[in-house]
Amino acid sequence: AGIGSIFMAPLGGALLSTEILYRQDFEVEALIPAIIASVVGYSIFAYPFHYVPLFTIPQNTILGFSHPEALVVYLLVGVLAGLGGILYVRVFYGIQKLFSRMKRVSKYFRPAIGALIVGIIAMFFPEVLGLGYGWVQQIFYNNLVLLPLYLLIILFFLKIVATSFTIGSGGSGGVFAPGIVTGAFMGAAIGIVIHPFFPFLDVTEVTIVCMIAFFGGVSKAPISVLIMGTEMTGGFALFLPLMLSTTVAYFVSGMKNSIYSAQVKDRAASPAHKLEYDRPIMDDVLVSDALRSDYPFVSPDQTLKEAIESIRGSKTKSVVVRKHGKLEGLLSLEEIPRDVDYSNSPVRNYMNPNPETISPDENIHNALDILSRVPSGKLIVVGKEREVIGTVGFAEIADAYNREIRRLKKLKAAQ
Structure with a gap:
């Protein structure tokens, strides 16, 4: 209910609560209660915001899939999103492990070290601070003067580092929003590069597909994140490219590379279903x-x-x-x-x-x-x-x- 409300994606949020627990399974018993809770939560939370999507797509930007040859590009987007997801996960847990080894440093002081490093990065690249949704919206507004190609590439790496130091040091924060924004930076960079060769592909389209594929891969929740992406951007016009890129990113990133360390493979590996899937006593x-x-x-x-x-x-x-x-x-x-x-x-x-x-x-x-x-x-x-x-x-x-x-x-x- 919370995810579906905050991100203006009630159906995707409900599905996410059942899919995100496992790398290759769903908690099917929770689906109906999750949908009911999500409907109630979204109805109340989104009322003051008039139930508009989280991101606004300008009216002069037409999203859609009408060129089959674009699937080649979206296939490449999925591969790059998967590889980028591997980098995200390994840097994230590598920095977390680094801080866990600081036995002599108080756990109350470690977040200050992480904040100091992020602050130094932000002095030169303030775009890494906060959720980052504003910068994604600027990409959708095609305001790329603020975000040229070289800066998007730098921000892709720095957003991963900033997120990793924030959470890895013990600071407060989540991985959903940073994952979406990091994927958007990558997608915008890819869109700028391929647009001269595929002029029928808008940078906004590639950005949307890449940001969903990126987080769908690292979260090991491709179906729910795919649905959330369509709800957050206000349309299903890119559903086919989203399906392709997210699926490819999911497999390329590998089963071991999940941003959620507590995720288990399936229901059989879950402590909650231990008795249900236990070997017969005999x-x-x-x-x-x-x-x-x-x-x-x-x-x-x-x-x-x-x-x-x-x-x-x-x-x-x-x-x-x-x-x-x-x-x-x-x-x-x-x-x-x-x-x-x-x-x-x-x-x-x-x-x-x-x-x-x-x-x-x-x-x-x-x-x-x-x-x-x-x-x-x-x-x-x-x-x-x-x-x-x-x-x-x-x-x-x-x-x-x-x-x-x-x-x-x-x-x-x-x-």
Whole structure:
């Protein structure tokens, strides 16, 4: 609501509140509340200003897109805006890091150092002070006598330095307005250079496109900044060039170069959505933590009678067949025919020599997936040399899962 009101861009401001949190995502649940708040805030704040856009475009300046070849220029604008955005971000955080290393200088004195440096710059180039919207308006008025090409290039770099020293030293200020103005200085300089070669492109048009592309790239909020740009300048005539340049600047500047350090990649990386996107608990519990090591077993040379007694004693439906500790197979009650002599029939003749096995290093999620396809309801846990370590079934998995839940609850309660 605040952004949408102050910058006379209610829709863009509402979208910005949902997009600016992430580099590659939206906080979709906040969109409707943000729109409602933005409408209310804008309606109240903009009333004394008669709901006019933040920037005024002279009536004799006709904005629009009518020459397809201009897309080549706007593509170049996007590339330069992206590269300029990288410079902006790196200088900004480089100076911030410089001040953070001044351990011996009081944090209350550091802003004074930043102010001193900005003040010295402003003695020679006062255009770097304040929001800078007035100078952008002069560009839109085509008052380029005040801002010749060489000065625009100098101001582009000095605005970045002044902003970085102001905020990096601990001073008060934001990055939105400086980002827009810095992009406008770059855009006006590009417009002056290319106008003789593309006379149908007005400097104002290139300035608008570049200032939006520049901040859309460094903020990693291209869609909302694009909408805000159209609202701040009062029209959608440049929507197609804005789309192209802002998208190009977004990718050229790279995912790591964001002016907002607290921005995370997406909702999955957000602390607010940690529980929603957490890995399943079963993925973090190993089979070795769930297996039963006191499993019943028989030798392949024992009789079916002895094996059946072992199965009934364990209250299960099957028994592990092993020899010298190595897996030989699995004998299930369902696999034992009824018309045989149990006392004289060896287990090896009726066992399954290739039962389902699992490594102790697998997680119980995978074990559960395999168990859902195994009639015996039991997996044999074996080592690398096919030595039997234990067995795991539904009951063991449920028990290990509940233990992990209790452990996590204790950890959460202790925090």
